[in-house]
Amino acid sequence: MNTRYYDLINQTFYFPQEEFTLNKDNLQFHGIDLMKLVEEYGTPLKFTYLPKISKNINRAKMWFRNAMEKHDYDAKYYYCYCTKSSHFQFVLNEALKNNIHIETSSAFDIDIVETLMAEGKINKNTFIVCNGFKRDQYVTNIARLINNGHKNTIPVIDNFEELDLLQEQIDGKFKIGIRIAAEEEPKFEFYTSRLGIGYKDIVPFYRKQIAENKKVELKMLHFFINAGIRDTSYYWNELLKCMKVYIALKKECPSLDSLNIGGGFPIKNTLAFEYDYQYMVDEILNQIKIACDEAEVPVPHIFTEFGSFTVGEAGGALYQVLYQKKQNDRENWNMIDSSFITTLPDTWAINKRFVMLAVNRWNETYERVLLGGLTCDGDDYYNSEQHMNAVYLPKYNKEKPLYIGFFNTGAYQETIGGFGGLSHCILPQPKHILIDKDKNGIFATEVFSEQQKAEDVLEILGYKKKQEQ
Structure with a gap:
């Protein structure tokens, strides 16, 4: 039986595609090894491929x-x-x-x-x-x-x-x-x-x-x-x-x-x-x-x-699935380490869909899930893909961390989400890196902004100023 995540993608679409390829069971985006980015910078992570x-x-x-x-x-x-x-x-x-x-x-x-x-x-x-x-x-x-x-x-x-x-x-x-x-x-x-x-x-x-x-x-x-x-x-x-x-x-x-x-x-x-x-x-x-x-x-x-x-097609966002909540016999919620409302606001505001794929574990079996964000808002979720009206990902295993990527997110998301400012439930803005490529095809990465700190948020809210008085 073809029960691997790779089989699902391969039988549903033409795959690989120009920007999406595999290195063993890890996803590559324009030849960029996304798991290496995760290992070096952690998640949640925003990136721009210049x-x-x-x-x-x-x-x-x-x-x-x-x-x-x-x-x-x-x-x-x-x-x-x-x-x-x-x-x-x-x-x-x-x-x-x-x-x-x-x-x-x-x-x-x-x-x-x-x-x-x-x-x-x-x-x-x-x-x-x-x-x-x-x-x-x-x-x-x-x-x-x-x-x-x-x-x-x-x-x-x-x-x-x-x-x-x-x-x-x-x-x-x-x-x-x-x-x-x-x-x-x-x-x-x-x-x-x-x-x-x-x-x-x-x-x-x-x-x-x-x-x-x-x-x-x-x-x-x-x-x-x-x-x-x-x-x-x-x-x-x-x-x-x-x-x-x-x-x-x-x-x-x-x-x-x-x-x-x-x-x-x-x-x-x-x-x-x-x-x-x-x-x-x-x-x-x-x-x-x-x-x-x-x-x-x-x-x-x-x-x-x-x-x-x-x-738009230069941007992406990487998240880790932190935990799976089984709310009933039919619904499994994979909870990501960030928020859709704050980091991909168009998914919440106008029901926009981006390319969503697993980053790793492509050779393992898959399951149907719902994706939930960390805020306490009931609308902080992503639960359907245009091609199949559901999200399928490699099965959750707490011993094997699962990472997912949203791609072609480079337009509007940062400014609508309030880059550098306050976010819903004051979740921090993710780290953002820039990726370039030289004439020899060598990738170079640079941190554009670090993940937002509590001190940054407190200053915006006025707490730091009050303490200094």
Whole structure:
């Protein structure tokens, strides 16, 4: 009988895969021996595999390059990284090795941009696309960036008042974009995105506030789909509606020359993940070109804003199963040495699934389990995988420690979980390490942050200050 954990994975999926292989009965991720990481750094452990960031950026550039050649698409492609997915310096440092651009969403983003400029990581040719609802400090920071000479800063207008706010603080002429308030998928509780300006209002807004405005140059139309770039009738319908607006604007506004197709590519969340990236890029550019050719307007330059796609597949989290609780005849709870709510908050908040695999003991028999976190919250659990609606792991044995890994967790989890701050039940933040690879294929690890200490938490809560008084 095929009762080993390896047999389960092998008969359910194509295995091994590009990033997942085995060394005897231990899992490897991009050739990294995960058990060695556990032995050296312990658990719980967060890690970021930096080379994956550059690899995904260059994959996307290749897909767009191929599609532009295939369709004789006479324009340029600009890859932007949206910083909200992960603001960490090590992420930006790796991403910016690849001649990319940046998308921001809040005031402090601009401070990060200015720091990167001072360090020589970006220059005047780098586009800074400023999205989000803009008030006060964000407007001030955008104006400072432009007034200090960074003319490739493009604030994307989100509502009718923003243009006036920007003009009050920006000296001289500046570029802008306009964001379309796309209609949401039918399953949403509301019909139209709260972000951007409605389809029917964009051309009138241009005529009223921009057309005769000597201070403003409209360069970009921003098209964002919350569900991401997916091969659905909903996506294609919204793209065609966007093109109608772009063409109508272009015929009145010669300076408009760029289309920002925000909304990212999906990333792998199961070993059964399938997505034809090249096909999607081909078809997007094909539809844009057809629409422009029929209207006899030049095709736009293409901007994308990939956040999760850039950094998501670089991250992972390792845990130890501490104990198994048998709550009834059918439910075995494997308790991990951390919390899902605090370290992988998307599993709790939006029921997101990540690739989850055992790290060791692949050649032993398996069982169906539920995974529980250490907090006292009833929602601190992870109990299903998309492919089988259950979690299967090697059988618990208190004499043989079991380690598990969650992969492709590199986007949003640290910032949503409150990195360096307070966590539910004040469980400590795990140790976080960075993994790089040199030209000879040698891995190097570096501790980015140690596990949070009680003193750190007490200071945040005010206890340390009280003691010092």
